[in-house]
Amino acid sequence: DTEVTQTPKHLVMGMTNKKSLKCEQHMGHRAMYWYKQKAKKPPELMFVYSYEKLSINESVPSRFSPECPNSSLLNLHLHALQPEDSALYLCASSQARTNYGYTFGSGTRLTVV
Amino acid sequence: GQQVMQIPQYQHVQEGEDFTTYCNSSTTLSNIQWYKQRPGGHPVFLIQLVKSGEVKKQKRLTFQFGEAKKNSSLHITATQTTDVGTYFCATITSGTYKYIFGTGTRLKVLA
Numbered sequence: 755d756t757e758v759t760q761t762p763k764h765l766v767m768g769m770t771n772k773k774s775l776k777c778e779q780h781m782g783h784r785a786m787y788w789y790k791q792k793a794k795k796p797p798e799l800m801f802v803y804s805y806e807k808l809s810i811n812e813s814v815p816s817r818f819s820p821e822c823p824n825s826s827l828l829n830l831h832l833h834a835l836q837p838e839d840s841a842l843y844l845c846a847s848s849q850a851r852t853n854y855g856y857t858f859g860s861g862t863r864l865t866v867v
Numbered sequence: 868g869q870q871v872m873q874i875p876q877y878q879h880v881q882e883g884e885d886f887t888t889y890c891n892s893s894t895t896l897s898n899i900q901w902y903k904q905r906p907g908g909h910p911v912f913l914i915q916l917v918k919s920g921e922v923k924k925q926k927r928l929t930f931q932f933g934e935a936k937k938n939s940s941l942h943i944t945a946t947q948t949t950d951v952g953t954y955f956c957a958t959i960t961s962g963t964y965k966y967i968f969g970t971g972t973r974l975k976v977l978a
Contacts, residue, residue, distance in 0.1 A: 796968035854900050858909045
């Protein structure tokens with residue numbers, strides 16, 4: 755299995771809703787990442803997990819809450835989002851933080867209304 | 868913070884023409900990776916370059932790392948409509964070890 759699976763593929767949520775994005779990989783990768791990508795822009799790093807521990811938080815607002823329940827799973831909990839948070843949210847993994855050439859999931863396209 | 872700029876931002880070519888995108892950094896890079904993102908898709912890893920002056924080929928794609936390890940290029944020979952997408956370079960920042968993407972070059976191929 756050489757894939758990173760993200761669910762859901764599309765999500766529409768209101769500003770008072772709570773939702774979660776899920777990411778799963780079975781490649782034995784020990785580093786997992788959340789990126790945010792706005793239209794026509796490069797992906798922007800949000801969070802880095804290494805060996806299931808949060809190692810980088812790129813000053814992301816607290817309405818985004820990451821969680822790594824085990825080495826294969828990565829969640830992003832969303833609460834009280836703003837319309838400007840609408841974007842493509844990409845999960846990626848790599849063998850280790852110092853390994854390059856990430857494997858990306860197909861992303862969750864989030865719309866906040 | 869460290870930034871990686873790509874030029875051009877957009878490129879339209881006729882099918883069969885060649886295409887090149889350049890990735891430039893103000894600081895020396897330990898290595899560089901290239902990704903392709905199709906419209907509506909996600910970034911897909913293409914290749915990694917590590918050595919000064921390194922050149923790697925994948926069919927019609929040629930990747931080069933500059934001698935000073937501050938720039939890189941991706942050249943596509945005889946473009947096809949399947950080459951359409953945005954090409955990003957990416958690298959890891961020194962000190963903080965954050966993986967950042969270049970600004971990207973969007974390629975359109977006209978049949």
